[in-house]
Amino acid sequence: MRSIFYHSVVPRRDPADYYSMRSVDAAQFTQQVRWLARHRIVLSLAEVVELRQAGRALPRRAVHLSFDDGFHNNVVAAEILATYRVPWTLFALTNSVLDGYRPWYIRLADALAPARHAVGSATTRFDLSRYEDKNRLASLIKQRVLDAPFSSHLSVLDDELGRWKLELPAETRWKFLDIHQLRQLNAAGVEIGGHTATHPNLLRCTEDELRNEIVGSADRLAAALGRAVIAFSYPDGRLDARVRDIVAERFTLAMATHRPPLCDDIFAMRRWSVGSLAADLPRALHPMSGILLRARAMRTVIKHRVKSILRARNGISHPHAR
Template sequence: MSDQRVPILMYHSVATAPNDATRALSVAPEAFTEQMTLLSDLGFTPVSTAELARCWRSSGPLPRRPMLITFDDGYEGVHRHALPVLTKHGFPATLFVSTGWLRGAYDTGGALDEMLDWDQVRELADADVEIGGHSHTHPQLDQLADDALSFELLRCREVIADELGTRPVSFAYPYGYSSRRVRRAVREAGFGQSLAVGNGLARRRQGPYALQRVTVRRATGIEEFERLVEGRAIARIFARDRVLTKGNAMVRRARQVRRKAIRSRV
């Protein structure tokens, strides 16, 4: 069990006609239905983020062929298109919401497409969808100063607790970006585990604040989807993404060093 590899699928929007800003990461409803049917046919057993972390912390047993279905941001199509399919198969999932993007009293603007409102989020929570945090305004957390980082995490957690009556225990990093400082801040804000991207299968040894996910895109065909969940050829599928990620990481580290130097001179 110590080296068990678990696929964690990362979805964003599920939409028939997404806009240009979300198209690449927006899965068509028909494709989502086909993908969930395949998971069922292959004998996978979806669990929530909190359940996976709990089992790995306690060395407890996981179900046969465990995997996770996760959604980032909080797009309306998760309720309209994904929820009926999840309910049909009896699949739990995790939705990570950017609280300032959802429709309602906390809306700060900046959302990329039509978002959920809080009544819909409550319906999802009642239907076995774990609601996790994804920051308040969806910034690049590793580029924020400490006070702004703390605000993004605590405000997100506070809003979810106020709306749902329970504090979220799971978090996902916007854009997948994190750092040691960000991961520490997430833990100190009260989240028990957090998901990155990485485009690899999750393993216990990654630690509860750096669990990897694989990205499902609009261009992901059913054969490629099967390879992803089976853990076959992931490195080849995301080869270009890995090169870009390494380049971005170097740029981001340089920016952090420069900001620290500027702060030290103030």
């Protein structure tokens, strides 16, 4: 079975907005869903579990479709999916849908969106009126947050926002669904899964923090829905054996991204992200796409290595004036 996932469906993607790279245009999404309904067998997770428990093979053309995080714009996606009777799973961020909590990556997106200033030193300068620079700074900040222990995710983000003169707007541009909307979707047949409480880097959590983020958040979500929550998706697909084992204690299955370290594991099922380009869906469904993506990642690593070697060599042949 091929699993695909999305984050957001918006009327029209703003290519100048760094976070919109995680969105798909509604028109494009409609085309993708129509194609899936015609040419693939889209299964719910309940059907996947049932077939597996019965020891039966999944249909060759089986696909599973999910959304991560639980953004408010998923109501648009829900309508389109309902029109074509395509089942889907929504992996919701518990504290955002229950408490209106703004997770760190949305704070970053909100703070970067209106920024147009130039900032930094001569060596690391970012002109935030340029999309590429915004993207580059976003990656740098994201890496610093994710490298920090879970308990410091937010304070590291605050420090970074201060360092780069970014202000956090009071209003978010990326609203989440609330519990009423989630219940409505659930009542209409959408499966709701867990996606942690606050979207941390699970690899930087202590055991207690993992239990709270993975188990505690799912229990809260289940209580609020009045339904069992049996599936989980790892934020950014980050997992290791320690994280996976806690997930396996609580859930029936779990989904990662296309690069989980564990293979053929029902607690680390692979999923491919689909974007807004016409070629994105066929690419995500292509049986070779895992290999192609790995090859592309390898090429990027090699390119960076070569660049840094060349840079080091240039540094030696052109020493700075003393």
